[in-house]
Amino acid sequence: MTNEQSASARQAPVTVVGLGPMGLALAGALRGRGHRTTVWNRTPGKADRLVATGVRRAATVAEAVSASPVTIMCLKDYETMYEVFGSAGDALRGRVLVNLNSGTPKEAHAAAGWAAERGVSYLDGAIMVPPPMVGHPGSVFLYSGSREVFDEHRPTLASMGDPRYLGSDPGLAVLYNTALLEMMYATINGYLHATAMAGSAGVPAVEFAELAIGWFLPAVLGPMLAEEAPVLDKGEYPGDLGTLEMNLNALDHIARTAQEQGVQTDQPRLMREIAARAIADGHGGKNYLAVFEVFKHQAR
Structure with missing residues (x-):
């Protein structure tokens, strides 16, 4: 050529x-x-x-x-x-x-x-x-x-x-996609839940992030979550680049893919349930980090 x-x-x-x-x-x-x-x-x-x-x-x-x-x-x-x-x-x-x-x-x-x-x-x-x-x-x-x-x-x-x-x-592209996204959501959920646990003792998200991200989180997610730590303290989750409603759609695909492929479905179903709970609480138009509001409180 x-x-x-x-x-x-x-x-x-x-x-x-x-x-x-x-x-x-x-x-x-x-x-x-x-x-x-x-x-x-x-x-x-x-x-x-x-x-x-x-x-x-x-x-x-x-x-x-x-x-x-x-x-x-x-x-x-x-x-x-x-x-x-x-x-x-x-x-x-x-x-x-x-x-x-x-x-x-x-x-x-x-x-x-x-x-x-x-x-x-x-x-x-x-x-x-x-x-x-x-x-x-x-x-x-x-x-x-x-x-x-x-x-x-x-x-x-x-x-x-x-x-x-x-x-x-x-089917390989969407299979890889759902598998990799499950890793991403599970990692973010773990970080947000850990931040909520530290926050229960009055530790600001920004302060916790300095240790948590440097100690554990991978290079792909770490910089993004570090940048968003002040958002968690403020409780502001703009959905300009993607809403929780959109993320629930992806989480549903992960759960259905696990079922189609014959692998255990409890984890993706739980992640889908957590996102759905955040939407039911009025956060559907915000970004995915709004699930932090769910993690900060015991289920009622």
């Missing part, structure tokens, strides 16, 4: 469907790296800031898919994918869909079959970083499914982060 061909591949047209916080970050990163980017969202106004930077807003899903060889979707779940793309009709045939929704391996297999019936090349995937990290070279994105599709479109995928191919089984 010549340098000119390589540059052309890196800047291939791409469509993004779904403009929540993560979808906005994906489209912004792709546009920032020179891709002619088209977007569609059920609430069109979410694209306003992107349009101001040169991103094209499609009026329909069919128009969005037709604008690019590759469509990257970042929707709530697989059911939403079927609802959204059901109206695209023949516009899907011969295109590539890259699914960055969350769900379970069983759902990923069903989605791959759905795509094949419509003549669509399909990759399932998972994003392992928060929205502000999208576009950074070291930000890990997981993919599984067709190796040929992955290799052909790797330059586009690399514009969003570090693409890791896991294998031809389309």
Whole structure:
């Protein structure tokens, strides 16, 4: 491949469907790296800031898919994918869909079959970083499914982060995703519960974090939790980059994946229950750290 061909591949047209916080970050990163980017969202106004930077807003899903060889979707779940793309009709045939929704391996297999019936090349995937990290070279994105599709479109995928191919089984990306997210949630829950225990003796979260994070927490979560320690003392949990409601969706996928795979489900079910309790207490629009409010008090 010549340098000119390589540059052309890196800047291939791409469509993004779904403009929540993560979808906005994906489209912004792709546009920032020179891709002619088209977007569609059920609430069109979410694209306003992107349009101001040169991103094209499609009026329909069919128009969005037709604008690019590759469509990257970042929707709530697989059911939403079927609802959204059901109206695209023949516009899907011969295109590539890259699914960055969350769900379970069983759902990923069903989605791959759905795509094949419509003549669509399909990759399932998972994003392992928060929205502000999208576009950074070291930000890990997981993919599984067709190796040929992955290799052909790797330059586009690399514009969003570090693409890791896991294998031809389309369920592997979401399986890895749920397994790794369970580690993350369990670690955060342990830290927040420990902080609540120390706080019961009047120890501020900031003071406890100095020892707890340096002693135990890994490099990935440690800096983030250290930065957020003052938030715990203030009891302020802004949900701009992701709400507890969104996290409950991921926790539900973890619990269902454990059940599908035939492994013990008590831990993921408990984590889901804790998040649901925080939402019931009025924290659904806040970020995940709001479960700290649950840990600070005995169950009533």
